[in-house]
Amino acid sequence: MHEMSVALSVVDQVERAAQARGVPGVRQVRLEIGELAGVVPDALGFCFGLACAGTVLEGAELTTRSVPGRASCAPCGRTWDTGMPPDMVCAGCGAGATELLAGRELRITEVHWADRPGPTAHPRAPHPEEL
Numbered sequence: 001m002h003e004m005s006v007a008l009s010v011v012d013q014v015e016r017a018a019q020a021r022g023v024p025g026v027r028q029v030r031l032e033i034g035e036l037a038g039v040v041p042d043a044l045g046f047c048f049g050l051a052c053a054g055t056v057l058e059g060a061e062l063t064t065r066s067v068p069g070r071a072s073c074a075p076c077g078r079t080w081d082t083g084m085p086p087d088m089v090c091a092g093c094g095a096g097a098t099e100l101l102a103g104r105e106l107r108i109t110e111v112h113w114a115d116r117p118g119p120t121a122h123p124r125a126p127h128p129e130e131l
């Protein structure tokens with residue numbers, strides 16, 4: 001499950017940054033996802049929720065921005081949107097030796113820190129009298 005490993009890696013990076021800054025919580029994480037990165041944003045959002053459980057990111061919101069695939073042709077210099085599945089053959093000269101300019105991105109662009117942990121980050125142990 002590709003999305004799960006991506007989610008775990010994002011959580012891991014943000015968690016380390018949070019520790020380095022000594023912040024107690026995370027409100028929002030923004031990601032840029034290339035159209036050709038092979039990541040389904042909805043599936044990633046679901047996995048992100050699971051990956052956040054029990055970490056400083058618990059309760060954090062994930063927002064994603066899709067980056068369209070762009071290719072360029074070395075022989076004629078034409079550039080175009082690849083679409084998905086990607087069209088990697090130049091419509092100008094028919095060359096298949098194209099270079100991918102964008103579309104494989106998978107990066108954290110912004111993290112909004114919170115000044116306290118998420119609502120469920122530290123569940124309160126039930127008081128004996130409530131049991």
Ligand SMILES: [Zn+2]
Pocket residue numbers: 073074075076077078090091092093094095
């Ligand atoms: Zn061309």
